[in-house]
Amino acid sequence: MPTVSMTVNGKSVSAEVEPRTLLVQYLREHLGLTGTHVGCDTSQCGACVVHVDGESAKSCTMLAMQAEGSDVSTIEGLADGDTLHPMQEAFRENHGLQCGFCTPGMVMSAVDLVRTNADPSEQEVREWLEGNLCRCTGYHNIVKSILAGAKAMQG
Amino acid sequence: MTDTGIGASVRRVEDKRFLTGRGNYTDDIDQHGQAYAWMLRSPHAHARLNNVDTAAAASAPGVIAIFTGADMAADEVGGLPCGWQIHNKDGSPMNEPAHPPLAVDKVRHVGDQVAVVIAETKAQARDAAELIAVDYDVLPAAIDMNAALAGASAVHDDVPDNMCFDWEIGDKDATETAFSGAAHVISIDVVNNRLIPNAMEPRAAIAHHDSSTGHYTLHTTTQNPHVIRLLMGAFVLQIPEHKLRIVSHDVGGGFGSKISHYAEEAILTWASAKVTQPIKWVAERSESFMTDAHGRDHETHAELAMDADGNFTGLRVATKANIGAYLSTFGSSVPTYLYATLMAGVYTTPAIYCEVKTVFTNTVPVDAYRGAGRPECTYLLERLVNKAARETGIDPVEIRRKNMIQADQFPYQTPVALQYDVGDYPTAFNTALQAADYEGFAQRRAESESNGKQRGIGISTYIEACGIAPSAVAGALGARAGLYESAQVRVHPTGSVTVYTGTHSHGQGHETTFAQLVSESFGIPADQVEVSHGDTGEVQFGMGTYGSRSLAVGGPAILKACNKVIDKAKKIAAHILEASEADIEFTDGVFRVSGTDREMAFGEVSLAAYVPHNYPIEEIEPGLDENAFYDPLNFSFPAGCHICEVEVDPDTGVIDIANFTAVDDVGRVVNPMIVEGQVHGGVAQGIGQALLEGCVYDDAGQLLTGSYMDYTMPRADDLPNLNVGTQSVMGASNPLEVKGVGEVGAIGSPPAVINAILDALAPLGVDDISMPATPSKVWQAIQNA
Numbered sequence: 001m002p003t004v005s006m007t008v009n010g011k012s013v014s015a016e017v018e019p020r021t022l023l024v025q026y027l028r029e030h031l032g033l034t035g036t037h038v039g040c041d042t043s044q045c046g047a048c049v050v051h052v053d054g055e056s057a058k059s060c061t062m063l064a065m066q067a068e069g070s071d072v073s074t075i076e077g078l079a080d081g082d083t084l085h086p087m088q089e090a091f092r093e094n095h096g097l098q099c100g101f102c103t104p105g106m107v108m109s110a111v112d113l114v115r116t117n118a119d120p121s122e123q124e125v126r127e128w129l130e131g132n133l134c135r136c137t138g139y140h141n142i143v144k145s146i147l148a149g150a151k152a153m154q155g
Numbered sequence: 156m157t158d159t160g161i162g163a164s165v166r167r168v169e170d171k172r173f174l175t176g177r178g179n180y181t182d183d184i185d186q187h188g189q190a191y192a193w194m195l196r197s198p199h200a201h202a203r204l205n206n207v208d209t210a211a212a213a214s215a216p217g218v219i220a221i222f223t224g225a226d227m228a229a230d231e232v233g234g235l236p237c238g239w240q241i242h243n244k245d246g247s248p249m250n251e252p253a254h255p256p257l258a259v260d261k262v263r264h265v266g267d268q269v270a271v272v273i274a275e276t277k278a279q280a281r282d283a284a285e286l287i288a289v290d291y292d293v294l295p296a297a298i299d300m301n302a303a304l305a306g307a308s309a310v311h312d313d314v315p316d317n318m319c320f321d322w323e324i325g326d327k328d329a330t331e332t333a334f335s336g337a338a339h340v341i342s343i344d345v346v347n348n349r350l351i352p353n354a355m356e357p358r359a360a361i362a363h364h365d366s367s368t369g370h371y372t373l374h375t376t377t378q379n380p381h382v383i384r385l386l387m388g389a390f391v392l393q394i395p396e397h398k399l400r401i402v403s404h405d406v407g408g409g410f411g412s413k414i415s416h417y418a419e420e421a422i423l424t425w426a427s428a429k430v431t432q433p434i435k436w437v438a439e440r441s442e443s444f445m446t447d448a449h450g451r452d453h454e455t456h457a458e459l460a461m462d463a464d465g466n467f468t469g470l471r472v473a474t475k476a477n478i479g480a481y482l483s484t485f486g487s488s489v490p491t492y493l494y495a496t497l498m499a500g501v502y503t504t505p506a507i508y509c510e511v512k513t514v515f516t517n518t519v520p521v522d523a524y525r526g527a528g529r530p531e532c533t534y535l536l537e538r539l540v541n542k543a544a545r546e547t548g549i550d551p552v553e554i555r556r557k558n559m560i561q562a563d564q565f566p567y568q569t570p571v572a573l574q575y576d577v578g579d580y581p582t583a584f585n586t587a588l589q590a591a592d593y594e595g596f597a598q599r600r601a602e603s604e605s606n607g608k609q610r611g612i613g614i615s616t617y618i619e620a621c622g623i624a625p626s627a628v629a630g631a632l633g634a635r636a637g638l639y640e641s642a643q644v645r646v647h648p649t650g651s652v653t654v655y656t657g658t659h660s661h662g663q664g665h666e667t668t669f670a671q672l673v674s675e676s677f678g679i680p681a682d683q684v685e686v687s688h689g690d691t692g693e694v695q696f697g698m699g700t701y702g703s704r705s706l707a708v709g710g711p712a713i714l715k716a717c718n719k720v721i722d723k724a725k726k727i728a729a730h731i732l733e734a735s736e737a738d739i740e741f742t743d744g745v746f747r748v749s750g751t752d753r754e755m756a757f758g759e760v761s762l763a764a765y766v767p768h769n770y771p772i773e774e775i776e777p778g779l780d781e782n783a784f785y786d787p788l789n790f791s792f793p794a795g796c797h798i799c800e801v802e803v804d805p806d807t808g809v810i811d812i813a814n815f816t817a818v819d820d821v822g823r824v825v826n827p828m829i830v831e832g833q834v835h836g837g838v839a840q841g842i843g844q845a846l847l848e849g850c851v852y853d854d855a856g857q858l859l860t861g862s863y864m865d866y867t868m869p870r871a872d873d874l875p876n877l878n879v880g881t882q883s884v885m886g887a888s889n890p891l892e893v894k895g896v897g898e899v900g901a902i903g904s905p906p907a908v909i910n911a912i913l914d915a916l917a918p919l920g921v922d923d924i925s926m927p928a929t930p931s932k933v934w935q936a937i938q939n940a
């Protein structure tokens with residue numbers, strides 16, 4: 001089996017994996033980072049969104065080997081110790097989550113939105129979330145959270 | 156005094172773990188040495204199962220065991236039971252054909268389990284499953300309900316006409332009389348589209364058997380762990396409860412789709428005693444589409460009789476409800492007692508008769524989906540009322556006002572079994588009209604028209620019965636178990652509290668709301684309270700979460716247990732403070748001898764209860780840990796009004812929801828932030844049903860909408876911001892005065908959306924549209940008009 005190496009949440013990791021191993025499987029099953037979820041098998045729900053070299057990516061839609069040498073961050077790496085990232089805090093404050101299953105992907109996706117668009121409009125947030133499904137919230141409070149999180153991230 | 160009690164928008168306790176990726180969903184759990192299961196599923200909707208040859212698969216790499224229906228049958232494993240018995244018009248019981256967890260002689264829907272492969276890895280299990288050779292004799296499929304009733308093909312050989320039951324409610328003769336004297340008769344045909352619930356977390360399970368003790372543990376994604384223990388233990392696998400533990404920690408959404416006892420739970424638990432390893436199974440989304448219980452799927456013809464003044468005098472309803480290939484756990488209650496008992500709506504219609512034919516088809520079982528029966532009823536009524544307004548020329552607001560039950564008419568006995576306890580429908584109705592600026596609509600319509608758009612406004616009122624219990628009523632209506640709820644309130648020595656509840660949280664925020672109840676009761680901050688749910692090894696008993704019952708039935712159980720704690724604590728405080736018990740008052744977390752400054756804090760009394768030096772041991776036992784069971788006397792009856800405003804582009808059929816207003820009476824609100832969130836979520840699912848979602852099987856029973864590429868889930872840019880508010884009359888059926896909020900959004904919203912579209916398209920001559928009202932359907936309707 002080939003060996004794959006990458007940095008995940010700041011730590012270098014390396015493992016032998018079956019070539020067909022998806023990045024999400026590697027994160028969840030090999031590294032125990034179960035905050036990244038799997039909600040579909042057609043690359044549509046976004047529960048699996050992580051950052052690969054700073055950009056959001058669906059970890060169900062790439063092989064672990066495609067992330068060879070990359071810098072990967074997951075929801076577990078977002079908070080600073082016990083202090084939530086401003087986007088996480090905004091979701092908490094604005095009730096942007098219910099069952100929490102879509103949440104890691106939503107938050108990681110939202111952080112990437114703000115990276116590319118520091119001051120998004122409501123419509124831009126809604127369009128950005130095209131690849132993230134939530135069945136619980138009706139998106140109302142997710143959108144509100146992301147707008148608040150974007151503001152907070154500007155400090 | 157605490158500011159985390161009833162009425163505070165306390166931020167949720169559960170959020171930190173979810174936001175940091177530390178939730179504990181079933182798929183996040185791994186057990187030492189676990190094996191993986193893959194279900195081989197039928198590719199056919201209907202086929203005789205001749206031979207399942209597992210020889211090649213059994214010798215594939217990593218395979219530990221393969222089991223088929225014959226293996227389970229040899230162990231005399233029981234069928235999956237249905238929890239609600241319905242009787243036919245003639246009094247005979249419904250048809251209840253066998254539902255083996257692994258198919259035995261026939262497969263009855265695409266996705267039916269044929270074999271389970273257990274292997275060292277999931278990939279190996281899946282690879283091996285492809286080597287199983289199944290000899291099927293494909294049979295014609297019964298998909299369309301009418302064809303099925305005509306005997307197209309018998310889903311179950313012992314039910315040749317595919318009729319599960321033919322049921323009725325109401326007074327047929329009185330209704331006929333109302334129609335014979337009617338000035339107007341309005342009739343309508345509606346289809347309530349079949350939906351696929353799609354909780355974002357796919358179902359999963361891990362079973363483990365300890366042969367040294369005979370214990371079984373099943374982690375599963377369920378909304379009601381004790382119900383699964385009861386059904387699976389007693390009826391399917393004959394495992395006594397002290398040897399069977401069901402654990403359901405964090406669950407990623409349910410909406411009713413995770414209340415059923417599913418085959419995979421029984422298959423894994425049974426198989427775990429055959430192999431010596433724990434077994435894990437996680438559904439892929441494609442499996443969820445074809446095996447999670449679906450929702451709705453009704454065809455209805457209804458007629459409304461009116462007098463010359465526009466008063467409703469009679470309602471006659473005939474519904475066909477698709478039950479799918481098998482009777483699921485609550486499947487039979489949904490199109491009957493959760494549906495037709497609400498046919499009065501918020502109106503004074505004096506005579507109602509409804510009959511429901513429930514039909515087996517070669518599709519996935521249909522069971523509860525958010526609202527379960529009540530959205531189907533509300534959709535029918537509110538479409539019919541709007542049609543009546545249009546045909547008689549009475550304004551849609553006026554026709555509703557005229558026929559609405561008034562605030563001084565409670566308790567109100569409907570002609571279809573229910574007695575509404577309290578309510579004030581006209582006030583909520585007026586509040587909604589104001590919140591939606593109904594008055595200003597004409598101007599907005601004119602503006603839209605000047606931009607070449609069609610604008611419409613649609614109203615829907617609704618009532619629902621929820622808070623399921625009450626056990627005696629449910630029992631009389633066919634429930635095979637009482638539906639009370641239990642709670643245990645354990646005060647620890649230094650005054651913090653653990654609450655054990657038999658309800659289950661899968662997004663509703665019980666860990667927060669229930670902590671608020673205790674905070675209010677004991678006068679301690681909510682962060683001193685932890686809520687435990689979802690583990691039959693910890694919680695004494697419970698009936699789980701569905702039918703908006705958690706706060707209405709589980710909440711009072713907690714309150715009752717808290718009161719028992721306070722009663723006992725008063726005795727302890729009286730002893731230590733050397734006062735009579737009658738002189739002890741308890742306010743804001745302090746026990747005080749009335750009229751004095753002698754007092755003990757809550758934590759001092761709890762400490763005295765556990766590690767006493769000075770204790771009335773002859774009179775009371777140490778400890779501060781109380782149980783309670785609660786069963787309400789009646790359902791609770793949330794009600795409200797939803798108003799939708801749409802703008803339709805007549806050139807493309809694209810619908811834009813310009814405004815959506817919901818005013819709901821949910822009784823007392825414990826956490827307003829959570830209540831709003833529940834309404835948002837429900838409304839989104841209702842708008843999804845109205846505009847986007849629809850399950851489609853082809854004639855051969857293949858599921859055409861089996862992925863997110865084919866089944867349209869509402870996305871962020873499909874939905875508007877929602878204007879939601881509450882206008883409550885305190886509930887009367889439980890001491891917390893709550894009514895329930897989980898389902899209201901999904902119940903009230905679909906007819907508001909469709910009525911708005913029809914209002915927009917009326918000037919173009921369109922008078923009917925079915926759900927989901929997709930752009931192509933709208934465009935076609937405009938072309939055909």
Ligand code: FES
Pocket residue numbers: 037038039040041042043044045046047048049058059060061
């Ligand atoms: S798991 Fe659904 S998009 Fe990745």
Ligand code: FES
Pocket residue numbers: 096097098099100101102103133134135136137355407408662
């Ligand atoms: S919070 Fe449950 S899916 Fe988004």
